[in-house]
Each structure stands twice: as structure tokens, then as C-alpha cells.
């Protein structure tokens with residue numbers, strides 16, 4: 001793995017804490033520059049918001065930005081979500097989980113690197129509360145098709161009637177303006 005990314009078994013948490021004792025939290029995987037994370041934290045001041053990002057430089061920048069915005073309800077984790085989520089959270093603990101524009105790995109031979117495959121989605125689904133939401137967006141049509149077929153395999157998830165609205169665009173989304181966006185909002189039943 002690149003030097004600048006966290007290893008699957010190596011986490012750094014800021015500020016340091018044990019998430020297992022939280023009754024409930026919201027999670028974002030891959031916040032990048034943090035646009036959506038800051039929006040989420042501001043809109044939900046009484047919720048604990050956790051973001052897992054595996055690029056060290058991005059994680060360090062996020063710590064700075066969270067500090068500047070004085071967002072007291074945000075926790076940041078430097079880790080690969082694949083290894084970190086099973087370790088850090090309890091079953092049924094997450095109220096809402098957001099994954100906006102996961103790396104698409106468009107080359108066929110890189111497809112195995114895609115994060116959102118059935119096994120991973122099943123694992124995160126176990127961490128969701130009953131009635132909890134999983135919100136995924138991508139602009140990559142083949143990845144969207146793969147995500148949709150994985151979601152359909154998970155019997156404890158069903159498409160949600162909730163249509164999440166937000167007033168900000170993430171950096172990645174801004175770059176993709178004009179492209180078709182595939183949005184999946186699923187609910188744990």
C-alpha cells in the first residue's frame with residue numbers, strides 16, 4: 001500500500017476515544033476535503049459524527065479544518081475503512097452512513113480494489129441501527145451497477161423512501177458537474 005495511506009490494522013483517532021461507548025453516531029467514509037462532513041456536523045450539532053479517511057495528508061488537513069470551524073461533534077479516524085469499521089464500531093450503532101464518490105477504480109484490472117463490494121457492504125450493514133440509513137453516491141455507471149447488485153443481495157436492507165437533500169456539493173461532485181449521478185439510499189430493516 002502507498003506510504004501515504006493507513007494500513008488496514010493501523011488506526012489513529014482524533015481526538016482519541018472509544019467509539020464503542022457511544023449510543024449512536026453518524027459515519028462518513030472517505031470525506032476527502034471534508035465539505036460534506038462539515039455540513040453534516042453543522043446540520044446535526046447534537047450528533048457525534050465520525051469520518052474515516054485513509055490518506056494521511058487529508059486526515060491531517062481535516063484535523064486543521066475541523067479545529068478552525070470549532071466543530072466539537074466531529075471525530076476523525078486515519079484508517080482503511082475495510083479494517084477499521086469492524087474493530088471500531090458495535091453492531092447496530094450507526095444511525096446514518098454516508099459514502100460519497102468512493103474511488104471508482106475504472107480500469108477493469110483494478111476493479112478488485114473497489115471498496116463497495118458485497119462483503120464490505122454486508123459488514124457495514126451489521127453496524128447500522130434498525131431503521132438506519134446507508135447513503136451512497138457515485139458518478140461511475142459500472143460501479144453503480146455493481147453496488148446496486150450487491151445491495152440487492154443484502155436481505156436486511158431495503159430501498160428507503162427518504163430522499164436526502166443537501167445544499168452543498170463535495171469537491172469531487174463539483175468536478176463531475178453535468179455527469180449522471182447514481183444515488184442509493186437504503187434502510188436497515
Ligand SMILES: C[S@@+](CC[C@H](N)C(=O)[O-])C[C@H]1O[C@@H](n2cnc3c(N)ncnc32)[C@H](O)[C@@H]1O
Pocket residue numbers: 029030031032033052053054055058079080081082099100101102103104115170171172173
Ligand atoms: C474520490 S474521493 C471523494 C472524496 C469526497 N467524498 C468527495 O466527494 O469529494 C474518495 C475518498 O475516499 C478515501 N478512501 C478511499 N478508500 C478508502 C478506504 N478504504 N478507507 C478510507 N478512506 C478511503 C480517499 O482517500 C478519498 O479521500
